[in-house]
Amino acid sequence: QVHLVESGGGVVQPGRSLTLSCAASGFTFNTYAIHWVRQAPGKGLEWVSGIWSHGTNKYYAESVRGRFTISGDNSKNTVYLQMNSLRVEDTAVYYCARVGLRTVWAFDVWGQGTMVTVSS
Amino acid sequence: DIQLTQSPSFLSASVGDRVTLTCRASQNISTYLVWYQQGPGRAPTLLIYDASKLQGGVPSRFSGSGSGTEFTLTISSLQPEDFATYYCHQVNSYPLITFGGGTKLEMK
DSSP, X not given: OOEEEEEOOEEEOTTOOEEEEEEEESSOGGGSEEEEEEEOTTOXXXXXXXXXXXXXXXXXXXXXXXXXXXXXXXXXXXXXXXXXXXXXXXXXXXXXXXXXXXXXXXXXXXXXXXXXXXXX | OOOEEEEOSEEEEOTTOOEEEEEEESSOOTTOEEEEEEOTTSOOEEEEETTTXXXXXXXXXXXXXXXXXXXXXXXXXXXXXXXSEEEEEEOTTTTSOEEOOOEEEEEO
16 A cells, blocks of 8 residues: 655744654655645645655745755655744645656645644 | 636535536646645545546546646536545646645535
């Protein structure tokens, strides 16, 4: 079974840091790109960041560039999202998602999400 | 940035109805358009990719069409499990991608 499992969410004060993890199983991790997508409460989906599994190419939305860092560890089949200088507007459910090999860049597998709440 | 506008934002319909959801792109994205379904409290799931290709396991009552700037998702006969929110997603500028604002399909 192909799975992505996010962890690391929680409640954090503005200006602090948090690191999310996305653990993959059931597929050859190092042949896929993995992305983070977030959803603020009651709102739509927002792309956050993406990484090729070999880790050389990393991409960020303008809203998080310079504050968030994506990385991967192929030995652990895990992608990380380090979030620094968190803001109230970063409050959201964070999903990781896999780009399918045959789905023309569509996200064919999603995790269940992890909630991040930024509040004083 | 490529903007995606979905319409309507909300749609009320009944089981058995045929419904069509629209997604308009701010510039030509060829067929690089994806549709997802998201149930309440659930992660999105892939329905359609490349504008019209049905993801494996998705019922054939779902279909997608369009190219360029205008796209549609049609559900031919609504089932109870189809009441959810639907998002379009452009991958023409992959990896710098964007989502539409969503259409919430509610039971009348």
